[in-house]
Amino acid sequence: MRGMAEDSYAAEMHEHYGLGAEADRLVAASAGQLEFERTQEIVLRRLPPPPAVIADVGGGPGRYALWLAGLGYRVVHRDVVPLHVEQLRAAAHSDPAVGAAVDSAIGDARSLDLADASVDAVLLLGPLYHLTRRADRVQALREAGRVVRPGGPVFGAAISRWAVRYDGVLRLRLYEDVPAILEAVAPLERTGVLPPFWPGAFTAYTHRPRQLRAEFTSAGLEVTDLVSVECGAFLLPDLRERMADPAARQVIMDSARAVERVPELMGLGSHLLATGLRP
Numbered sequence: 001m002r003g004m005a006e007d008s009y010a011a012e013m014h015e016h017y018g019l020g021a022e023a024d025r026l027v028a029a030s031a032g033q034l035e036f037e038r039t040q041e042i043v044l045r046r047l048p049p050p051p052a053v054i055a056d057v058g059g060g061p062g063r064y065a066l067w068l069a070g071l072g073y074r075v076v077h078r079d080v081v082p083l084h085v086e087q088l089r090a091a092a093h094s095d096p097a098v099g100a101a102v103d104s105a106i107g108d109a110r111s112l113d114l115a116d117a118s119v120d121a122v123l124l125l126g127p128l129y130h131l132t133r134r135a136d137r138v139q140a141l142r143e144a145g146r147v148v149r150p151g152g153p154v155f156g157a158a159i160s161r162w163a164v165r166y167d168g169v170l171r172l173r174l175y176e177d178v179p180a181i182l183e184a185v186a187p188l189e190r191t192g193v194l195p196p197f198w199p200g201a202f203t204a205y206t207h208r209p210r211q212l213r214a215e216f217t218s219a220g221l222e223v224t225d226l227v228s229v230e231c232g233a234f235l236l237p238d239l240r241e242r243m244a245d246p247a248a249r250q251v252i253m254d255s256a257r258a259v260e261r262v263p264e265l266m267g268l269g270s271h272l273l274a275t276g277l278r279p
């Protein structure tokens, strides 16, 4: 594994995830539910049927890994934060079926301990918004392209360039506690780099849609799809309640799907998801 500790972003990222809150981010009846359910449906469009081997790189505490194991996939989970590996191992330990399906270890997306063409698909749902240097992001995508079999998909998630303005400023009014955020939004929208605004936050990287596409291409992946995950629905003040109501949830999911590739709207959602194939 290469030296994450040498990277400027690594210490604050470890501090942030060391707090343990990531495990609750995508659970039902939370704002993360829309992100999780939309990501599931987008990924399922291109995943080979089970049984197949999926690498979940930057897989966090394992929400997607556990879901995939439940569908009958074998999952190779790698994450650079030891707590996340421990959390997934604990979940696997309490369910022997999951334990048999999931292999979890500490690993860096830029230098994986996996053989060439050894998996059928790769999820990269996290590292691209932590790695602030373009060369590192392209390297992570190259690694994903190396370990996936020819023709296999690589799914890469990014935070949208305008998510801080829409979510942090307009929806959450974070400037009431952190006034500096108002000054920081314009430089962030120029550079893509989101500085940590409070203790425990991390430096993040935000993408324009065309930039995410270009990074996949630079890594030798053929982009077959690029969508907005949440579209504008994440701005709804009563999103949590609507996602808990089946009829209202259906309208939200259908609407997000209907506009997911509209170029004029793509940057409006908080996450982008690109699919690229290894030629």
Ligand SMILES: C[S@@+](CC[C@H](N)C(=O)[O-])C[C@H]1O[C@@H](n2cnc3c(N)ncnc32)[C@H](O)[C@@H]1O
Pocket (backbone or CB within 6 Å): 017, 022, 026, 057, 058, 059, 060, 061, 063, 064, 078, 079, 080, 081, 084, 107, 108, 109, 110, 124, 125, 126, 127, 130, 131
């Ligand atoms: C916001 S979490 C997302 C977790 C999970 N993929 C999900 O979507 O729920 C981002 C994850 O990326 C991991 N990560 C960041 N940089 C990484 C790197 N260079 N290699 C591997 N994992 C990394 C973090 O430790 C964290 O678990």
